[in-house]
Amino acid sequence: MCPSIPCYSIDTPIGVIADTHGVLRDEALYLLEGCELILHLGDVGSKEADKTILQRLEAMAPVHCVKGNIDTPTWAMSLPIHQDIIVNEKHLHLVHRLEDFDPRTPCVAVLHGHSHKPRNEHQEGKLLFNPGAAGKRRFKLPITLGKLWIDQRGVRGAIIHLL
Numbered sequence: 001m002c003p004s005i006p007c008y009s010i011d012t013p014i015g016v017i018a019d020t021h022g023v024l025r026d027e028a029l030y031l032l033e034g035c036e037l038i039l040h041l042g043d044v045g046s047k048e049a050d051k052t053i054l055q056r057l058e059a060m061a062p063v064h065c066v067k068g069n070i071d072t073p074t075w076a077m078s079l080p081i082h083q084d085i086i087v088n089e090k091h092l093h094l095v096h097r098l099e100d101f102d103p104r105t106p107c108v109a110v111l112h113g114h115s116h117k118p119r120n121e122h123q124e125g126k127l128l129f130n131p132g133a134a135g136k137r138r139f140k141l142p143i144t145l146g147k148l149w150i151d152q153r154g155v156r157g158a159i160i161h162l163l
Contacts, residue, residue: 006064007086010036014087015061016146016157018096018113019043019133021070024053027162028134028145035061035147037087041113041131042068042096044076051075068096068113088150098128109148109155116141118159129157 015035017028022045032038038061044053050073057063067079083094084107093107097114109127116139118132131146143162148155 005084005086005091008037008062009088010150012036013147013149014039016041016111016129016131016148017057017134018131018145019068019116019135019138020050020053021045021133021135022047022050022053023135024056025134025143025162029056029060031145031147031160031162032057032060037061038063039085039092039094039111040065041094041111042066042079043070043113043135044068045135046070046072048073048075064094066094066096087148090150090155092155098130109157111148118142118144118146120146120157120159127155127157132159134162 012035015032015038018041038057044050066083067081085092091107092109093105094111095101098112101110111129116133119130121128132144134145144159146159148157
């Protein structure tokens with residue numbers, strides 16, 4: 001039962017990536033292989049050529065992407081600020097900046113980026129998941145992406161370090 005929200009039934013982990021800032025590392029592509037769904041949580045890149053990041057990901061699996069604060073080229077204007085999807089009957093909410101999330105939104109997980117800080121924790125019955133930044137290093141923060149597993153036991157995430 002899926003109304004107008006995109007709905008998936010998959011057996012593989014979901015690849016979750018954010019804050020690529022114009023850089024898509026070969027290691028990230030390798031780690032996303034085999035995922036039947038990829039979620040990009042914004043800040044794809046600020047240049048017109050950065051749309052190739054989404055195109056490369058889309059060659060691997062369906063991609064859902066939300067707009068980040070640096071996503072200013074023409075191709076990024078159609079990206080939504082928020083997006084809801086249902087995977088294996090679990091409602092996920094995608095947003096770039098966590099402060100743009102409305103806590104009244106019914107979902108089991110809030111997937112966000114922006115801070116470049118990996119996060120995988122439950123608060124008030126929701127998973128708050130930030131895969132960290134997979135692009136350019138910021139300060140001394142790690143370069144990471146994430147994976148989610150969704151099944152009858154719920155939603156579980158893992159942060160994977162690149163480099």
